[in-house]
Amino acid sequence: MRIDKLSGQVAVILGVRRWAVMMFALSQIALLLMLIAFLTRGDTHRETLVPPTIHTTFWVEDDKVSKEYLIEMGVFLAQLYFDVTPQNVDFNHRTLKSYIDPRFYGKLEIEAGAYAQKIKADNASTFMAIAMVMPDEAKQRIAVQGVLNTYLGDSRTSQVNKTYVFEFGQRGGRVLLTGMREGKNAARPFEEITAP
Secondary structure: HHHHHHHHHHHHHHHHHHHHHHHHHHHHHHHHHHHHHHHHHHOOOOOOOOOOOOOOOOEEEEOEEEEHHHHHHHHHHHHHHHOOOOOOOHHHHHHHHEEHHHHHHEEEEEEEEHHHHHHHOOEEEEEEEEEEEEOOOOOOEEEEEEEEEEOOOOOOEEEEEEEEEEEEEEOOOEEEEEEEEOOOOOOOOOOOOOOO
């Protein structure tokens, strides 16, 4: 009788042991599956807002960027547009177009195309010696002031003080150029001239 009782207790203990081993194995399999799922998931979020070269830190918030970012992009775009020769004008303007809001693309295409044709026809080169950059962080725009130099061969043919206003906006998580115009008033470049 005692052997029957002991046999029953041994069977109960072995059953509990098997159950514990099985639960441990299942938890290890579940942990391994979760690790594989975590490592292979593709729902990461990345937002890259990098000017061509970074000289200072800047911030990005909703639909605004800091004035430091506006300065970096404004100077870069001004150099792409105005620092050209007959050999690089097409490449520079193609590169510039990758930073253009699609709504502004047609207008810039006409202006940049005419500028490129003039550079090639005259066999001229231009560069802008930037003297001052004024950001308007509230309206996401920047004014670039400097001297636009034009050369034919090795002779400078013109040296004109110019101010250009670059306007920016966000579209699809990217900061894009939404407008570019020549400023009429160097002291107040953001002021629009209205007809009387």
